[in-house]
Amino acid sequence: MPAKQHKINIDSIKVSCGDCSLTDLCLPHGMNGQDMDKLDKIVRRHQPYQPGQHVYRAGDPSRSLFAVRSGALKSYCTTQDGDEQVLGFTLPGEIVGLDGMSDGAYASSSITLETASICEMPYEALEDLCQSLPGLNRQMMRVVSKEITTDQGMLLLLGKRTAEERLAAFLLSLSSRYESRGLSRQTFNLPMSRQDIGNYLGLAIETVSRLFASFQKHGLLSVNRREIIILDMQRLNSMVEGCAGSSKL
Amino acid sequence: MPAKQHKINIDSIKVSCGDCSLTDLCLPHGMNGQDMDKLDKIVRRHQPYQPGQHVYRAGDPSRSLFAVRSGALKSYCTTQDGDEQVLGFTLPGEIVGLDGMSDGAYASSSITLETASICEMPYEALEDLCQSLPGLNRQMMRVVSKEITTDQGMLLLLGKRTAEERLAAFLLSLSSRYESRGLSRQTFNLPMSRQDIGNYLGLAIETVSRLFASFQKHGLLSVNRREIIILDMQRLNSMVEGCAGSSKL
DNA sequence: CGGAAAGTTGACGCGGGTCAAGGAATGTGG
DNA sequence: CCACATTCCTTGACCCGCGTCAACTTTCCG
Numbered sequence: 001m002p003a004k005q006h007k008i009n010i011d012s013i014k015v016s017c018g019d020c021s022l023t024d025l026c027l028p029h030g031m032n033g034q035d036m037d038k039l040d041k042i043v044r045r046h047q048p049y050q051p052g053q054h055v056y057r058a059g060d061p062s063r064s065l066f067a068v069r070s071g072a073l074k075s076y077c078t079t080q081d082g083d084e085q086v087l088g089f090t091l092p093g094e095i096v097g098l099d100g101m102s103d104g105a106y107a108s109s110s111i112t113l114e115t116a117s118i119c120e121m122p123y124e125a126l127e128d129l130c131q132s133l134p135g136l137n138r139q140m141m142r143v144v145s146k147e148i149t150t151d152q153g154m155l156l157l158l159g160k161r162t163a164e165e166r167l168a169a170f171l172l173s174l175s176s177r178y179e180s181r182g183l184s185r186q187t188f189n190l191p192m193s194r195q196d197i198g199n200y201l202g203l204a205i206e207t208v209s210r211l212f213a214s215f216q217k218h219g220l221l222s223v224n225r226r227e228i229i230i231l232d233m234q235r236l237n238s239m240v241e242g243c244a245g246s247s248k249l
Numbered sequence: 250m251p252a253k254q255h256k257i258n259i260d261s262i263k264v265s266c267g268d269c270s271l272t273d274l275c276l277p278h279g280m281n282g283q284d285m286d287k288l289d290k291i292v293r294r295h296q297p298y299q300p301g302q303h304v305y306r307a308g309d310p311s312r313s314l315f316a317v318r319s320g321a322l323k324s325y326c327t328t329q330d331g332d333e334q335v336l337g338f339t340l341p342g343e344i345v346g347l348d349g350m351s352d353g354a355y356a357s358s359s360i361t362l363e364t365a366s367i368c369e370m371p372y373e374a375l376e377d378l379c380q381s382l383p384g385l386n387r388q389m390m391r392v393v394s395k396e397i398t399t400d401q402g403m404l405l406l407l408g409k410r411t412a413e414e415r416l417a418a419f420l421l422s423l424s425s426r427y428e429s430r431g432l433s434r435q436t437f438n439l440p441m442s443r444q445d446i447g448n449y450l451g452l453a454i455e456t457v458s459r460l461f462a463s464f465q466k467h468g469l470l471s472v473n474r475r476e477i478i479i480l481d482m483q484r485l486n487s488m489v490e491g492c493a494g495s496s497k498l
Numbered sequence: 499c500g501g502a503a504a505g506t507t508g509a510c511g512c513g514g515g516t517c518a519a520g521g522a523a524t525g526t527g528g
Numbered sequence: 529c530c531a532c533a534t535t536c537c538t539t540g541a542c543c544c545g546c547g548t549c550a551a552c553t554t555t556c557c558g
Contacts, residue, residue: 077401077405079405079409080490081490083409085404085405085408085409087401087404098394098397099394099397099398099401100394101390101391101393101394102390102391102392102394102395102397102398103391103395107398107401108398108401127383127386127387130379130386131380131383134376134380137376137379137386138376140390141350141351141389141393142350142351142352143351144350144390144394144397145347145348145349145350145351145393146351146352147397148347148348148351148393148396148397148400149348149351149356149357151397151400151401151404152326152336152348152356152357152400154404155334155336155400155403155404155407156326156328156334158404158407158408158451159334159407159448159449159450159451160328160332160334160451199408200408201408202407202408202409241329241330
């Protein structure tokens with residue numbers, strides 16, 4: 001079975017940055033063909049990651065950024081007393097590994113939640129490329145800056161919002177992110193467990209479960225295990241009104 | 250009075266990046282004299298900001314980073330329903346304005362808590378300079394990346410820690426940041442109000458007040474309004490054991 | 499001196515955490 | 529194919545940390 005998978009996937013990953021449908025979310029935004037070729041050369045395309053496989057771990061020497069082409073990742077860090085804090089989820093077209101650029105090692109870990117294909121971009125090569133492509137430099141800054149505002153939106157959520165508002169904001173964030181890559185914004189599958197959701201939102205798993213039940217009871221959602229159907233986008237939106245950064249959370 | 254202040258301060262701000270004692274915290278880290286001169290040329294040195302004066306506001310077109318030379322800033326954003334979320338405090342040697350690089354406008358506001366002298370560094374000039382100084386480019390990425398890991402440490406704090414642990418972590422963060430710029434790590438003055446602390450840590454102002462009283466009662470601190478003396482660094486540390494990113498919060 | 503802003507302290511109640519028990523889906527070996 | 533275990537999720541009962549409300553004190557500043 002692994003052998004067969006290889007064959008299939010070697011084909012499917014033979015894609016250049018130019019062909020990738022995620023361009024406007026990923027780094028090459030606004031590049032011309034020639035520049036894209038250069039970027040294309042430094043990107044390493046791995047065979048697909050298995051579910052539960054680490055992309056990198058906290059403390060690993062950091063050498064690359066990773067762009068998700070398909071699948072989903074969970075970023076987290078672990079405290080000394082052993083428990084885990086989920087920092088975020090990465091969907092196709094999004095980038096992880098930014099937190100490794102400060103001191104040579106990743107500050108967090110990143111693990112796949114489902115089978116994923118991922119592009120690796122070594123820092124050094126990116127840096128060199130930035131020297132010749134000012135546009136890339138700016139785009140990288142934009143990505144990093146976006147990450148900061150996203151995290152800050154999350155701070156607001158955790159500091160000021162009720163459990164209900166947090167879950168609503170979380171669902172709307174997923175919805176809009178799926179929509180922006182051409183998928184349905186009403187219907188989608190959660191790639192992560194209740195455990196992960198609760199951890200991420202600073203809530204007990206039981207609270208998450210109760211809220212899903214409550215949302216369903218009030219006609220906001222239809223929930224079946226990990227399948228979500230948003231029935232009343234309006235009211236869901238009104239619950240998080242005033243929350244900044246609904247973009248990615 | 251404003252006139253007099255002007256005179257005093259024109260003298261005190263006549264300093265080049267080379268002379269600045271904050272070099273290893275600020276951008277010029279590891280630059281040679283010639284490179285420093287170039288950076289020096291693009292830095293705009295303002296006359297001191299008055300307490301309560303905005304450095305920039307959310308929504309303003311973003312053009313520059315700002316390095317704090319003395320004083321202290323508060324960064325915050327405002328929700329649609331009017332309330333404020335404090336995102337962080339900026340001490341001398343630290344930089345704000347990173348969240349403006351993503352889409353041409355600042356996502357947060359920054360205001361002085363006390364009289365402050367601040368260096369302004371326009372993005373464009375920095376970008377140009379990065380083309381000729383690869384070291385600066387890397388250093389900027391490091392600063393931005395650091396900001397991300399800091400915010401993520403804060404997410405952990407808000408998501409998983411009790412009120413007690415949050416305040417302890419906050420005080421230790423201030424302590425180590427003051428120490429790293431040559432001040433006492435035991436004794437310092439809080440530049441911010443209880444209001445700001447509570448807002449930042451996701452706590453009610455009354456809770457903050459009670460915790461200060463409790464810490465004092467147990468011999469951890471001496472608190473007198475905004476003057477803090479840390480009496481038992483050991484035990485304070487043991488309260489936040491396991492929290493990541495105690496560096497800046 | 500008066501009025502406002504900042505900080506402290508006590509009483510009370512609720513949101514959501516914790517504990518416990520019980521489904522439902524998926525995997526595993528016989 | 530079925531017993532059985534395991535993981536994930538749900539639901540109920542209880543209770544505690546911290547937010548809310550309110551009264552008071554202290555400091556600040558004209």
